[in-house]
Amino acid sequence: MSATEFYLLREELTKWVGSLNDSSLLNLLNSIKLSRGTATGDWWDYLNDKERKNITLGLKDLEEGNTLTSNEFWKALESHE
Template sequence: MEADIQNIKIELIQWLTTLDDLSIIQKIQDLRKRNTSDWWDELTEDERNSIEKGLSDAKEGKLVSQQEARKVYGKWL
């Protein structure tokens, strides 16, 4: 199975090196970008804002220890 995958990759690389059609090359680039997109881009604006606020709070020292959080939220954990 692994050998088959490697052979397919080699065939694709060889084929790609012979391509002169820019539109096909761009489509391949677009496919690659979609498959390697950053998880950050998949988040909603609210999720990104929440993460950024948390990072900002952490930088400002606005942190609560795990023990303190357990005291406050223990009944829901």
């Protein structure tokens, strides 16, 4: 990624984050920020109960084979349009 592309992407993401109203998504982004900064501990410690539950359910789905490939996902999405 060139320096110009980097700055344009950063500007685009900054605008996007500034427009968010979804507290779950903002909490997730904050968890990512904390995990990359000087925070100590595991990123899991910064998740709320709902986020932990969603991750646990996702892992359960993975273990049980309740997953789709990327191609399957996009085909299913196209059929609903």
